[in-house]
Amino acid sequence: MTQTFQNTAVLVTGGASGIGRAIALAFAAAGAKTVVADQNAEGAAETVSQIEASGGQGISVVVDITDANAIADLVKTAAHAFGRLDVAVNNAGVLGTPAPLHDTDNAMFDQVLSVNLRGLFLCMKYEIHQMLKQGGGSIVNVASLAGLVGFSGFAPYAASKHAVLGLTKTAALEYAKSNIRVNAVCPSIIETPMTAASHIPPQLVEKYLNAHPMRRAGRPEEVASAVLWLASDGASFVNGTALTVDGGAFAQ
Numbered sequence: 001m002t003q004t005f006q007n008t009a010v011l012v013t014g015g016a017s018g019i020g021r022a023i024a025l026a027f028a029a030a031g032a033k034t035v036v037a038d039q040n041a042e043g044a045a046e047t048v049s050q051i052e053a054s055g056g057q058g059i060s061v062v063v064d065i066t067d068a069n070a071i072a073d074l075v076k077t078a079a080h081a082f083g084r085l086d087v088a089v090n091n092a093g094v095l096g097t098p099a100p101l102h103d104t105d106n107a108m109f110d111q112v113l114s115v116n117l118r119g120l121f122l123c124m125k126y127e128i129h130q131m132l133k134q135g136g137g138s139i140v141n142v143a144s145l146a147g148l149v150g151f152s153g154f155a156p157y158a159a160s161k162h163a164v165l166g167l168t169k170t171a172a173l174e175y176a177k178s179n180i181r182v183n184a185v186c187p188s189i190i191e192t193p194m195t196a197a198s199h200i201p202p203q204l205v206e207k208y209l210n211a212h213p214m215r216r217a218g219r220p221e222e223v224a225s226a227v228l229w230l231a232s233d234g235a236s237f238v239n240g241t242a243l244t245v246d247g248g249a250f251a252q
């Protein structure tokens, strides 16, 4: 089934890079009017340039998702720009620095939780305010396979992504009767700046990929197509799910 998002207003956080950019481009290619939100102004503007170059419509908003007032304003801006907010994809996130739990820096723990959990919570909160006002919508959170299983060397990240699934499932229950579906995707290793050698030691990536059934990393576009399906009417009875996009890794 071809997914069409004609006349649909979509917000993507973390849309300046990697998976978020692929999601924003995929929605725009399917006809959506897309708000690209990120703290990286240049990257967000580049994503919008790419949307416009292929004939789509988008705006960029510079925002730090840990700032509650900025998120409230972001949702207002999105709703004002395109009349409503049909779909919100909460994708912005950070990995943190690899360390075993007993050597994990306390400030780093707080920072990862502040972006991946509290920041995502704030986004959901204000998006849901808008969706309740307009009578419905669809939210897709970008969690991780590390939301379902442990992720050796990245305890704060794994903790934050497990918690994202808790928020996803609870919101799915709370707003099912309000015509708002809330789902999550759980990608394994995807080729983006986050998994580049500067962030994860190459030998660790190699270890994960060797244990991966498909023996390869995923591509951002492969996550984007799962997100578009979850957001689409084709998934109208799918709510509160954590969809793995992992080449079979979770099946082991």
Ligand SMILES: NC(=O)c1ccc[n+]([C@@H]2O[C@H](COP(=O)([O-])OP(=O)(O)OC[C@H]3O[C@@H](n4cnc5c(N)ncnc54)[C@H](O)[C@@H]3O)[C@@H](O)[C@H]2O)c1
Binding pocket: 013, 014, 015, 016, 017, 018, 019, 020, 037, 038, 039, 040, 043, 063, 064, 065, 066, 091, 092, 093, 094, 095, 115, 119, 142, 143, 144, 145, 186, 187, 188, 189, 190, 191, 192, 193, 194, 195
């Ligand atoms: N790459 C992977 O292997 C992988 C696997 C599973 C899940 N994920 C998740 O996918 C999402 C996107 O990751 P990616 O790989 O594309 O990473 P990325 O680093 O390429 O992109 C993350 C984006 O989030 C933005 N961001 C970070 N903190 C922010 C903040 N406080 N406010 C606003 N924007 C902020 C960054 O500026 C960046 O543009 C993340 O939530 C990540 O945890 C990634």
